[in-house]
Amino acid sequence: MDDGKPTGPKAKWWSRPGAGQGNPPEPTEQPAAPEPTSPPEPGQPVDAVPAEPGAGSAAVPEPGAPAQPPRPLHEPDAYGTPPYGGPGPWAPAPPVQRPVPTPAHGTAVPPPPASAPPAAAEAGPPPPPHPAPQPTTDGAGFAPPPHGLQPPQPTAPVPAAVPQPTAPQPVVPTQAGSQPASQWLQYDPWGAPGASGAPAAPLTHPGGPGRRKGGRGPLVAGAVLLALVSGVIGGGIGSYTERNGGFGTDLIELDQAPKDSGGRAPDSVAGIAASALPSVVTLHVSGAGEQGTGTGFVLDKQGHILTNNHVVDPAGSSGEITITFSSGESARADLVGKDAGYDLAVVKVKGVSGLTPLPLGNSDNVRVGDPVVAIGAPFDLQNTVTSGIISAKERPITAGGERGDGSDVSYVNALQTDAPINPGNSGGPLVDTKARVIGINSAIRAADTGDGPKGGQSGSIGLGFAIPINQGKRVAEELINNGKATHPVIGVNLDLKYNGAGARVAEKNKDDSPTVVPDGPSAKAGIRPGDVITKVDGQKVNGGEELIVKIRAHRPGDELELTIERDGKELTKKLTLGSSEAS
Numbered sequence: 045m046d047d048g049k050p051t052g053p054k055a056k057w058w059s060r061p062g063a064g065q066g067n068p069p070e071p072t073e074q075p076a077a078p079e080p081t082s083p084p085e086p087g088q089p090v091d092a093v094p095a096e097p098g099a100g101s102a103a104v105p106e107p108g109a110p111a112q113p114p115r116p117l118h119e120p121d122a123y124g125t126p127p128y129g130g131p132g133p134w135a136p137a138p139p140v141q142r143p144v145p146t147p148a149h150g151t152a153v154p155p156p157p158a159s160a161p162p163a164a165a166e167a168g169p170p171p172p173p174h175p176a177p178q179p180t181t182d183g184a185g186f187a188p189p190p191h192g193l194q195p196p197q198p199t200a201p202v203p204a205a206v207p208q209p210t211a212p213q214p215v216v217p218t219q220a221g222s223q224p225a226s227q228w229l230q231y232d233p234w235g236a237p238g239a240s241g242a243p244a245a246p247l248t249h250p251g252g253p254g255r256r257k258g259g260r261g262p263l264v265a266g267a268v269l270l271a272l273v274s275g276v277i278g279g280g281i282g283s284y285t286e287r288n289g290g291f292g293t294d295l296i297e298l299d300q301a302p303k304d305s306g307g308r309a310p311d312s313v314a315g316i317a318a319s320a321l322p323s324v325v326t327l328h329v330s331g332a333g334e335q336g337t338g339t340g341f342v343l344d345k346q347g348h349i350l351t352n353n354h355v356v357d358p359a360g361s362s363g364e365i366t367i368t369f370s371s372g373e374s375a376r377a378d379l380v381g382k383d384a385g386y387d388l389a390v391v392k393v394k395g396v397s398g399l400t401p402l403p404l405g406n407s408d409n410v411r412v413g414d415p416v417v418a419i420g421a422p423f424d425l426q427n428t429v430t431s432g433i434i435s436a437k438e439r440p441i442t443a444g445g446e447r448g449d450g451s452d453v454s455y456v457n458a459l460q461t462d463a464p465i466n467p468g469n470s471g472g473p474l475v476d477t478k479a480r481v482i483g484i485n486s487a488i489r490a491a492d493t494g495d496g497p498k499g500g501q502s503g504s505i506g507l508g509f510a511i512p513i514n515q516g517k518r519v520a521e522e523l524i525n526n527g528k529a530t531h532p533v534i535g536v537n538l539d540l541k542y543n544g545a546g547a548r549v550a551e552k553n554k555d556d557s558p559t560v561v562p563d564g565p566s567a568k569a570g571i572r573p574g575d576v577i578t579k580v581d582g583q584k585v586n587g588g589e590e591l592i593v594k595i596r597a598h599r600p601g602d603e604l605e606l607t608i609e610r611d612g613k614e615l616t617k618k619l620t621l622g623s624s625e626a627s
Contacts, residue, residue: 311477316417317429319479321370323402324472325349326421327377327391329356331363339420339472340367340391341402341481343520347393350520351471352486353382353454354444356389367393370427381523385531385596387443387454387486388516390523402473405480407512410434410459418463418485418508420472432463432506438583440593441509443487455589457597458509459483465508474510483510518599532600532621535564536571538588546578546609547591569619571608578614579607595621 308314323342327349329335338355342348349367356379359365365377375393382389393399414434422428439460444452461474465485474483489507522529537559542548549566550559551573559573560566571577577585580594581604598604600623608615 310479313417313429313431316475316477316479317419320402320417320419320473320475321427321429323400324370324419324427326368326424326426327351327355327471328366328368329359329363331359334358337421337424337468338470339468339485341471341473342399343390343524344401345399347396347399348380348520348524349377349391349393350484350516351389351391352484353384353387353389354452355471356382356391357452365391367391368426381527381529383519383523383529384444384452385454386511386515386519386529387456388484388511388519388523388529390520402475403478403480404513404517405476405478405482407459407482407514410437410476410482410512412436415477416461416463416482417475417479418461418465418469418472419475420465420469420485422464422466422468424468428469430464432461432508434459435462435507436460438594438597439509440590441487442589442593454486455593455596456486456509456511457515457593458487459512461508461510462506463508464504464506466504469508481513481516483513484516485510512597515597528625530600530623530625532595532598532602533565533624534571534595534604534606534619535561535566535622538591540588542576542588544576546576546585547588548576549573565619565622569606569617571606571617571619572610574610576609577606578609581605582607 308318310316310319320341325340325342327336327338327340329338336355336358338351340349340351340355343350356365359379365379366374367377368374375396377391377393380390380392412434415431416434417429417431419427419429437459439458441456441458443454443456446452459474459482461483463474465488469485470487472485473481474485476482485508487509488504489509490503491505519529537550537553539548539550549571553559560571577591579585580591583594585591585594595604598621600621602621604619604621606617606619608617
C-alpha cells in the first residue's frame with residue numbers, strides 16, 4: 045500500500061568502482077538505478093551488493109557454494125526519506141578514507157570476483173579519477189582492494205570473525221616476488237597502533253622468528269658506562285680549570301722566586317731582629333688609677349729586666365706589673381729599683397727559667413751614621429722592629445717634669461736616632477749590627493702642632509733619643525745591688541735663669557745657704573759663686589741643664605777638667621766628681 049508515497053525504483057546513494065576497473069566517465073546526467081526486488085542470481089559479483097556489517101572480516105565462502113542472497117542494509121522506508129528513499133544530493137567522495145580494518149593475525153579479506161560488472165549504473169556521482177592499483181596476489185590468492193570510496197564501516201563485528209587469543213594463526217607464506225597481504229594497508233594517523241593499518245611493531249607469532257635477543261641490553265649498558273666515564277672526566281676537567289684558570293697557551297703563570305731556607309745574614313735587620321727578639325719583653329703596668337705599656341729587655345738569667353722609670357711609675361708601691369715575652373708567655377714581675385733622674389728602672393720576673401740575656405754593647409764606640417735597630421711595642425704592638433741610623437751623639441735632653449717640682453725630670457746625654465720610636469717603645473733596646481744593646485729608647489721629639497708644651501703631635505717624626513747603655517749599665521747594676529742609684533755631683537747650685545753662654549754658678553740661694561757646697565768637689569777645685577763654666581773636658585757648655593747632663597754622663601769619682609770665666613778671664617780647674625743618692 046503506497047499511502048500516497050512515491051513508487052517506482054529507488055536509487056542507491058553511494059557506489060565504488062569494481063576491482064581491477066577504473067572509474068567510469070562522469071555522466072552529464074545520471075539516472076538512478078532501480079533497486080533490485082529479488083535476490084541476485086548465482087554467480088552475481090559480491091561487491092555489487094551492499095556488504096553486511098562486519099563484511100570486511102567475513103569468512104571466505106567455500107569454493108562452489110551458491111551465493112547467498114544479500115541482506116538489505118536497512119528496513120524499507122515507506123516514506124522515501126533520503127538517503128534511503130527518493131533520490132538525494134550527490135555525495136562527493138571524502139578526501140581521506142579509512143582502510144578496511146584488518147583483524148588480528150592478518151585475517152585476509154576475500155577479493156572480488158574477476159567478472160564483477162561495473163556498478164556505474166547504481167552509483168551516485170563518481171569519485172575523482174584515480175588509477176586503480178594492480179592487484180597482487182599472496183599465497184592465499186587474495187588481492188587488496190583498490191583505492192577509492194570505501195563501504196560504510198561495520199558497526200558490529202561478526203563473532204565468528206573475531207580471532208581467539210589462545211589459537212594463534214599460522215603465518216601465511218608469500219610467493220616469490222610478492223608481498224604480504226598486510227603491506228597494502230595505508231597508514232591511519234588517527235588509528236591506534238596496530239589497528240586500521242597504523243604502523244605497529246612487526247607481527248610475530250609465539251615461537252616464531254622475532255627480535256634478536258640481547259641486542260639492546262649491551263647498548264644500554266654501554267651508554268650508561270659512557271655517561272659515567274664522561275661525568276668523571278668532565279668533573280676532573282672542570283676542577284682543573286677552576287684551580288688553574290683554563291687550558292692552553294692563554295694560561296698566565298707569573299714568575300716567582302723559589303722558597304728559600306729562611307736564613308739571613310747576622311748583621312741584616314732580619315738577622316738582628318731574629319737574634320734580639322727572644323730577649324725583648326712587653327710590660328703592662330697598672331695601679332693607683334693609672335696604667336701604662338712599655339718595653340724592656342732581659343739583663344741576666346736571674347730574670348732582671350731593664351726598662352724606663354716612667355714605664356713602671358704608674359704601679360707605685362703596690363701596683364701590678366706583668367711581663368709578656370716574645371713567645372706570648374706571661375709572668376708577674378716585682379719592682380727592684382728605679383731612678384727618676386736617669387729615667388731607669390729594674391724589675392724581676394718570678395718563676396721563669398731559661399731566659400736569654402741580651403748582650404750589652406759600648407755606647408762610647410758608637411759613631412754617627414752607624415745602623416741601628418729599635419725593638420718595642422708601640423701602641424701595644426708587640427715585637428715591632430724598626431731600623432735607622434745614629435743621627436747624633438751626646439744630645440743633652442731633659443724629659444719628664446709632669447709633677448711640677450722637678451723630681452721627675454731626667455737628664456740624659458742621649459743618642460739620637462731616626463729609627464721610628466713611638467709611645468710603647470720606651471724602655472726597649474736600641475741595638476747595633478751585632479744585636480748588642482747600645483741604648484735604651486726613652487724619648488721622642490714631637491711635632492709642634494699647637495701652643496704650649498702639650499700641643500705636640502704624638503708619634504715619630506724621626507727624632508728619637510736613647511739613654512747610652514754605658515750609663516744604663518751603671519745605673520742598672522746599682523739598682524740591682526743596692527735598690528737605688530747614685531748621681532755624680534760637683535757640689536754647686538746653678539742659676540738656671542742665666543741666658544748667656546755657659547752655666548753660671550748662683551750668687552746666693554733663697555735660704556741664704558751657700559751656692560758652693562763647703563768642702564765639696566767644686567769648693568776643693570777653687571770654683572766660686574758667679575763663675576761661668578763654659579767647657580767640660582773641652583766640650584762647650586751652652587746652659588745649666590746641659591752641664592748637668594754632661595756631668596751625669598760620668599760616674600762618681602771621675603775626674604773632670606772645667607773651663608771657667610771669671611772677671612773676663614778664662615781659667616781651667618780640675619775636680620773629682622762626688623756622689624749623691626737619688627731621693
